[in-house]
Amino acid sequence: MVARDRLEQLREKFGSAIQRADLPDGSRLFVFVDPAAVKRVCQYIFRDLDARYVISIGADDRPFSGKFVVAHDFAFDHDHLLCSVLTYLPADCPKVDSISDVVPAASWAEREMRDLVGIEPVGHRYLKRLVLPDGWPEGVHPLRKDVSWDHVPKDFNDEHEFTFDEPPEGCTVVPFGPFHPTLDEPAHFRLYVEGEMVRGCEYRGFMAHRGIEKMAESVLGYNDIPMLAERICGICGCVHSVAYVQAVESAAALQPPPRAEWIRTIMLEMERLHSHLLWVGLACHIVGFDTLFMQSFRIREPIMWITEKISGNRKTYALCVVGGVRWDITPPLKVELRAVLDKLEVEWRAVVAAVSKDKNIQKRTVGVGLADPELVKNTGLVGPVARSAGVDIDCRRDHPYAAYDRVDFNVITADGCDVWSRLLVRMSEVFESISIIRQCLERLDDGPLHLPITEELPVGRLGLSSVEAPRGESHHFVITGENNRPRRWRVRAPTYQNLQAIPMMIKDQQIADMTISLGSIDPCFSCTDRLETIDLRSGAVRVWTQRELLELVRTKRGKP
Amino acid sequence: MSHGAISAILGGIWNVGFVLLLAPFCQGILRKVTARVQSRQGPPIWQPYFDLLKLLGKEDIESGESPSMQRFAACLSLSAVLTVAWMVPMGFGAPMNGAGDAILLIYLLTLCGVCTLLAGLASGSTYSLVGISREMMSIIVLEPLFAIAIVVGAMHAQSFRLETVLNGSAYATSGFPWSGLIMLGVILLSFQAFVQRVPFDISEAETELMEGPLMEYSGPKLALFKYAQMARLVIYSALFVALFVPWGSGLAFPWNGLVFAAKLFTLVLLVTLVAATHARYRIDQLIRYVAGLLAIALVALILASYGH
Numbered sequence: 127m128v129a130r131d132r133l134e135q136l137r138e139k140f141g142s143a144i145q146r147a148d149l150p151d152g153s154r155l156f157v158f159v160d161p162a163a164v165k166r167v168c169q170y171i172f173r174d175l176d177a178r179y180v181i182s183i184g185a186d187d188r189p190f191s192g193k194f195v196v197a198h199d200f201a202f203d204h205d206h207l208l209c210s211v212l213t214y215l216p217a218d219c220p221k222v223d224s225i226s227d228v229v230p231a232a233s234w235a236e237r238e239m240r241d242l243v244g245i246e247p248v249g250h251r252y253l254k255r256l257v258l259p260d261g262w263p264e265g266v267h268p269l270r271k272d273v274s275w276d277h278v279p280k281d282f283n284d285e286h287e288f289t290f291d292e293p294p295e296g297c298t299v300v301p302f303g304p305f306h307p308t309l310d311e312p313a314h315f316r317l318y319v320e321g322e323m324v325r326g327c328e329y330r331g332f333m334a335h336r337g338i339e340k341m342a343e344s345v346l347g348y349n350d351i352p353m354l355a356e357r358i359c360g361i362c363g364c365v366h367s368v369a370y371v372q373a374v375e376s377a378a379a380l381q382p383p384p385r386a387e388w389i390r391t392i393m394l395e396m397e398r399l400h401s402h403l404l405w406v407g408l409a410c411h412i413v414g415f416d417t418l419f420m421q422s423f424r425i426r427e428p429i430m431w432i433t434e435k436i437s438g439n440r441k442t443y444a445l446c447v448v449g450g451v452r453w454d455i456t457p458p459l460k461v462e463l464r465a466v467l468d469k470l471e472v473e474w475r476a477v478v479a480a481v482s483k484d485k486n487i488q489k490r491t492v493g494v495g496l497a498d499p500e501l502v503k504n505t506g507l508v509g510p511v512a513r514s515a516g517v518d519i520d521c522r523r524d525h526p527y528a529a530y531d532r533v534d535f536n537v538i539t540a541d542g543c544d545v546w547s548r549l550l551v552r553m554s555e556v557f558e559s560i561s562i563i564r565q566c567l568e569r570l571d572d573g574p575l576h577l578p579i580t581e582e583l584p585v586g587r588l589g590l591s592s593v594e595a596p597r598g599e600s601h602h603f604v605i606t607g608e609n610n611r612p613r614r615w616r617v618r619a620p621t622y623q624n625l626q627a628i629p630m631m632i633k634d635q636q637i638a639d640m641t642i643s644l645g646s647i648d649p650c651f652s653c654t655d656r657l658e659t660i661d662l663r664s665g666a667v668r669v670w671t672q673r674e675l676l677e678l679v680r681t682k683r684g685k686p
Numbered sequence: 687m688s689h690g691a692i693s694a695i696l697g698g699i700w701n702v703g704f705v706l707l708l709a710p711f712c713q714g715i716l717r718k719v720t721a722r723v724q725s726r727q728g729p730p731i732w733q734p735y736f737d738l739l740k741l742l743g744k745e746d747i748e749s750g751e752s753p754s755m756q757r758f759a760a761c762l763s764l765s766a767v768l769t770v771a772w773m774v775p776m777g778f779g780a781p782m783n784g785a786g787d788a789i790l791l792i793y794l795l796t797l798c799g800v801c802t803l804l805a806g807l808a809s810g811s812t813y814s815l816v817g818i819s820r821e822m823m824s825i826i827v828l829e830p831l832f833a834i835a836i837v838v839g840a841m842h843a844q845s846f847r848l849e850t851v852l853n854g855s856a857y858a859t860s861g862f863p864w865s866g867l868i869m870l871g872v873i874l875l876s877f878q879a880f881v882q883r884v885p886f887d888i889s890e891a892e893t894e895l896m897e898g899p900l901m902e903y904s905g906p907k908l909a910l911f912k913y914a915q916m917a918r919l920v921i922y923s924a925l926f927v928a929l930f931v932p933w934g935s936g937l938a939f940p941w942n943g944l945v946f947a948a949k950l951f952t953l954v955l956l957v958t959l960v961a962a963t964h965a966r967y968r969i970d971q972l973i974r975y976v977a978g979l980l981a982i983a984l985v986a987l988i989l990a991s992y993g994h
Contacts, residue, residue: 300812300813319816321819322816322819322820410965413965414884414885414887414965415884415966416724416884421725486885486967489965490966636968638969
C-alpha cells in the first residue's frame with residue numbers, strides 16, 4: 127500500500143516528530159506532527175516526494191481538545207493518495223511556522239487562516255489581510271468557536287477604504303474592477319502599467335465573503351449543507367455539493383449505493399459540459415469574436431433544458447444528500463438525454479473545427495497568459511490551466527470518486543502553457559464528457575438512490591474529498607462534529623489557487639491580454655457593494671452604504 | 687446668388703440629409719445580419735433610429751473633467767463627418783465642387799479621428815486615456831492609407847479638384863493602372879479599421895476598455911458620437927465607391943442613385959460579415975498589419991508617379 131510506504135518514509139526521515147498517523151483506507155493519510163517539525167515535513171513532502179499542494183486549514187478545536195488545529199493538505203496524484211499533515215497548537219499561543227517560503231502556493235491559505243481563525247503564520251513575508259475588510263478590528267476572528275455567526279464587532283467600520291501598496295516607479299495604476307464588463311463579479315486588480323505593458327498588479331478580492339463555512343459549522347445540519355454548498359458557485363455548484371457529501375461520507379465511512387454514484391457522475395459531467403461550452407463562448411467574446419460566443423450558448427441551451435427535466439432546475443440541481451442522491455434518471459429521461467448528447471456532439475464538432483482553424487483567435491491567444499510547469503507546481507495550479515502546461519493531473523482519474531473508476535476516458539493535455547492550449551484542452555474535454563455520460567447511461571444499475579442513515583454520524587473524524595470541477599480540483603476538508611453538523615468544513619475552489627498565479631501570468635504582457643488571461647482560468651468570485659444616487663433638484667450626492675441598501679430592500683421604505 | 691451656389695447648397699443639404707437618414711438604417715442592417723449569422727432573432731431594422739431618439743431625449747449628464755470640451759467634441763465629431771458629406775458624391779455629383787479640393791478632404795477625414803481623441807482627453811478617465819493612446823497610434827498608421835489612395839487618384843487625374851478625383855480616378859481614364867488596383871486591395875483590407883468595426887474596434891474594445899474614449903458619455907452626447915460613427919460607415923463607403931467603383935454613376939436619374947445605393951449596401955454587408963467572423967486584434971497586431979499595407983501603398987504611390 128502506497129499510503130503505508132509514504133508514512134514509513136516520513137517516519138524514517140523525521141522519527142518522533144511524527145506523533146501519530148491515521149490510514150482509514152489506502153487513499154487517505156492523516157499524519158499528526160510536532161508543531162516544530164511542520165515546515166520541514168511539508169518541505170519534504172512538497173519538494174522531495176513531489177506532492178502537489180492542495181490547501182491549508184486552520185480550525186478552532188478549543189472546545190474539544192483545548193487546542194487549535196492546523197492542517198496542510200497535499201495530493202500524491204500518481205499514487206492516488208490524499209494526505210493531510212496536522213498539528214495541534216496551544217490555545218494561548220496559536221502560532222505556527224509559515225510554510226509559504228518553501229511552498230509558495232500556501233500564501234493565501236495562511237493569510238486567510240490568520241484573518242479568520244487567528245493562527246499566526248510565523249515567517250510569512252506578506253501578511254496583509256486577505257479576507258477581512260480593512261475596517262474590521264484586530265483580534266476578532268470570525269471562525270473561532272466563541273464568535274457567533276452573526277457577530278459584528280461594535281468598532282467595525284464598513285466605510286474604511288482599502289489600503290493599497292505603492293506602485294513601482296514609472297508605472298501608472300489602471301484599476302481593473304471591482305466592476306468590469308468581462309468579470310461580472312467584484313474583484314479588484316490594480317494593474318501597474320507602463321504604456322500598454324502590465325508590469326505587475328495587486329489583487330483585492332473577498333468583497334462579498336458570505337460566511338458560508340461559519341454558517342455550516344454553527345447553524346445548519348449535515349443534509350442542509352449540500353444545498354448551501356451548491357450555492358458557493360453558479361457554474362460548478364453540483365461539484366461542491368458532491369465534494370462535501372463525499373468528504374462527510376469518507377469521514378463517516380459510508381458507501382453510497384452504486385446507482386447514486388452513476389447518477390452523481392452523470393450530473394457532474396452534465397455540469398462540465400455546460401461549463402466548458404459557456405467558457406469557450408466567453409473566451410471568444412473576450413477576444414471580440416461574438417459569433418462563436420452566440421453559437422456556443424445556443425448549443426449549450428439543450429443541456430440546461432435536460433438538466434431542468436432531471437432535477438427541476440437549469441443549474442442548481444439540489445442533487446446530493448449524505449449517502450446518496452435525490453433525483454432519479456428514468457428510462458424516458460435516458461432516451462432524451464442520449465438524443466441531446468448526439469446533437470451536441472455533432473454541433474460541437476463544427477465549433478471545434480471553426481475555432482481550431484481560426485488564425486485570428488490564435489493570434490490573440492497563442493503565447494498569452496503563460497503558466498509553465500514550474501509555476502503550476504509552485505502555485506498549486508489545477509485543472510485546464512495545469513493540463514495545458516503538460517501537467518497530467520485530473521482528480522477523476524487520480525483520486526477516483528463516484529463511478530469514475532468504472533468508466534474509460536482520456537485526460538486531455540497540451541503543452542503550450544498558454545490560453546490557446548487551455549482552449550484546446552477544454553474543447554476536447556467536451557467529447558470525453560459525452561463519452562463518460564454515454565457509458566454511465568449504458569451501465570446504470572437498478573437499485574436504491576440513497577443509504578438509509580439512522581444513527582448519528584461518528585464525531586471527530588476527518589474527511590477529505592477532491593472533485594474535478596470544470597475549472598480544476600475542488601477540495602473539501604471536513605471534521606465531523608456534534609449536533610448533526612461538522613465542526614469544521616473548509617472549501618477550496620479551484621480559483622483559489624489559480625487566481626494566485628494571475629500576477630505572474632499577466633506580467634510583461636499588454637493590457638489587451640489582461641482580460642483573456644484572467645478569463646482563461648475561468649475565475650469565480652461573488653457579489654455585493656454599494657451604489658450612488660443623485661438628488662436631481664438639489665444635486666446632492668448621496669452614497670448608499672451596503673447596510674442602507676439592505677435596509678431598503680427589507681423594509682421597502684425610503685425609496686430613493 | 688449664382689446658379690452654382692444654389693445647386694451646391696441644395697446638393698449639400700441633400701447629401702447631409704441622405705447621410706443622416708441612411709446611417710441608422712445601415713446600422714440596422716448591420717445588426718440584423720450579424721444577429722442572423724449568430725443564430726439570433728436580432729433587433730428590428732429600425733432599432734438604431736429609436737436608440738438615437740432615446741439617447742437624444744435623455745438628461746445630459748456631465749461626468750468627466752471638462753464638460754464644455756466634452757460637449758464640443760461631441761458636436762464636432764458629427765459635424766466633421768457631415769462636412770465630409772458635402773464633398774463626397776452620393777449617387778450624384780459632389781455638391782461642394784469649387785469650394786474645396788482633395789487636400790481639404792484629407793484634413794477633414796483626420797479631424798473625425800481627432801474628435802475621438804478630444805472626447806477621451808476631456809473626460810480624463812484612465813480607460814479613456816488608454817483608449818485614446820490606442821486611437822492615436824492607429825490614426826498615425828491608418829490616415830496615410832486613405833490619403834495615399836486620394837493622392838494616387840489625383841496623380842492619375844492630374845488634378846486635385848474633387849469632382850475629378852472622386853470619380854473613379856484610381857484607375858484614371860486609361861484602363862487599369864497597377865497603382866490603382868493595388869490601392870483597391872489595400873483599402874479593402876483596411877476598410878474595417880476606417881469604419882471602426884471588429885477586428886479593428888481596438889480603441890473602444892468593450893471587453894477590454896469598456897468603450898474607451900466614450901466611457902464617460904451618455905445621453906445626447908453619446909447619441910452624437912454614435913450617430914457620427916454610423917455616418918462614418920456611410921461616408922467611407924461613399925468615398926470608396928467614388929474612388930474605386932465609379933461605374934454607373936454617369937447614368938441618368940434615378941438610376942445613378944439606385945446603383946449607388948446597391949454598391950453602398952454591398953459594402954455594408956461586407957463589413958458586417960467580416961466583423962461577425964473575426965476576433966479583435968491587439969494594437970501591436972493592428973500596427974504591424976497596417977504598416978505592411980502602408981509599405982505596399984507607398985509602392986503604389988511610386989508606381990503612380992511613373993504613370994503606371
